[in-house]
Amino acid sequence: MDFFDVIKNRGSYRGEFEKGSVPQEDLDLILEAGVRAPSGLNMQTTTFYAVTDEKLRKRISEVFPTKAVETAPVILVITSKLVYAGESQMQFEIEDYSAATENMLLAITALGYAGVWMDGMMRFEGNVDRMRQILSIPEDENIRTIVPFGKPVDPVTQKEKKPIEERAHIL
Numbered sequence: 001m002d003f004f005d006v007i008k009n010r011g012s013y014r015g016e017f018e019k020g021s022v023p024q025e026d027l028d029l030i031l032e033a034g035v036r037a038p039s040g041l042n043m044q045t046t047t048f049y050a051v052t053d054e055k056l057r058k059r060i061s062e063v064f065p066t067k068a069v070e071t072a073p074v075i076l077v078i079t080s081k082l083v084y085a086g087e088s089q090m091q092f093e094i095e096d097y098s099a100a101t102e103n104m105l106l107a108i109t110a111l112g113y114a115g116v117w118m119d120g121m122m123r124f125e126g127n128v129d130r131m132r133q134i135l136s137i138p139e140d141e142n143i144r145t146i147v148p149f150g151k152p153v154d155p156v157t158q159k160e161k162k163p164i165e166e167r168a169h170i171l
């Protein structure tokens with residue numbers, strides 16, 4: 001798919017996914033898109049888990065009981081580490097994981113899949129702890145978001161955006 005079509009076709013998909021697994025080569029491309037994202041001072045604070053195991057996915061769907069999580073063949077879990085660097089002790093973990101998540105969503109779209117960035121749901125009390133326990137994620141990794149994805153059963157639409165003139169300016 002042309003890059004600019006990928007940008008236009010990406011949409012948050014919360015519906016049902018088709019049954020069947022995602023081929024390893026597609027999973028590798030999506031994970032590589034995450035790994036290749038830019039990061040502040042190239043600190044690469046982000047870690048990626050692609051959960052394909054049925055039992056683990058079932059346990060995650062008990063934390064996030066939504067159609068997308070319940071039916072997705074893959075649930076990406078993205079974590080970040082708080083690392084201070086340089087003389088001014090800068091840290092970029094939020095920016096790093098956000099750039100990586102968007103890169104992966106674009107890769108997901110380019111390969112004909114759909115998914116949704118579910119970060120808000122992670123913030124409900126207890127959800128991070130439950131996810132840490134299910135996946136044995138180390139304490140020094142902050143669990144940021146999950147992205148359930150797969151082949152969508154229903155059409156994918158991107159939410160309407162405000163007119164470009166309202167938000168972008170060429171000076």
Ligand SMILES: Cc1cc2nc3c(=O)[nH]c(=O)nc-3n(C[C@H](O)[C@H](O)[C@H](O)COP(=O)(O)O)c2cc1C
Nearest residue numbers: 010011012014116117118119120121122157158159
């Ligand atoms: C930081 C962030 C957190 C989000 N958290 C959630 C979430 O918890 N649940 C959800 O269904 N969608 C979540 N979304 C998806 C947004 O709702 C979605 O991107 C927005 O409505 C625009 O729709 P579009 O992605 O189709 O353009 C999140 C998106 C971002 C960037």
